Amino acid sequence: MLKKWETLPDFMKNDAVRAYYDSLQKKKISMFLKRAMDFVGGVILLIILAIPMAIIAVMIKLDSKGPVFYRQERVTTYGKHFKIHKFRTMVSDADKIGSAVTVGNDSRITKVGAKLRGCRLDELPQVFDLISGNMSFVGTRPEAVKYVKKYKAEYMATLLLPAGITSEASIRYKDEAELLDAADDVDRVYVDEVLPGKMKYNLQSIKEFSFLGEIATMFRTVFAVLGKDYE
Secondary structure (H helix, E strand, C coil), X not given: CCCCHHHCCHHHCCHHHHHHHHHHHCCHHHHHHHHHHHHHHHHHHHHHHHHHHHHHHHHHHHHCXXXXXXXXXXXXXXXXXXXXXXXXXXXXXXXXCCCCCCCCCCCCECHHHHHHHHCCHHHHHHHHHHHHCCEEEECCCCCEHHHHCCCCCHHHHHHHCCEEEECHHHHHCCXXXXXXXXXXXXXXXXXXXXXXXXXXXXXXXXXXXCHHHHHHHHHHHHHHHCCCCCC
């Protein structure tokens, strides 16, 4: 559920965010159902995926040196920092030798990592973040701290809800890595060109938030991963 407006972090309390906050205040039932689905669904998925995730973990260890999980610090509800759970798809310490975003031909990606990314299987460990409440099935993708620091005032509205595994923006920008391939300065192009485009969809999703709408987004994500045109 939403915190009281006066208890929000100061950096979120602006007129632009207030409009989205007031809209969400009218949708308390949908927000309750959203959290219930995240927790119950997360527990069920963990039971189903335990063995496949164990197999993937072994493949990652056999393919390259380093930990099984990638735990970069990200930002979620109300600006809270957390370490996201993802299967490592790049060489160890990749974030220290390149950008925080990944391009399609990134040399840091491992062989097994490329296959995991292609099917989005690297996202499976985020089931732990679902159960903890740091993430939701649907919501703005959790950004790295350095990008959140560059948010415009209105973008802060995306922090009213938990970060998500998928979103309308994720579907629209599913080929984001390829879009950044030709960039001379990946971080600059991401912040100046890609992020504003994604935020347009993220903010629209918050404005039009509903539980059934999130279910629809989950189905569209499945079609997008399978390469189907859902429009």
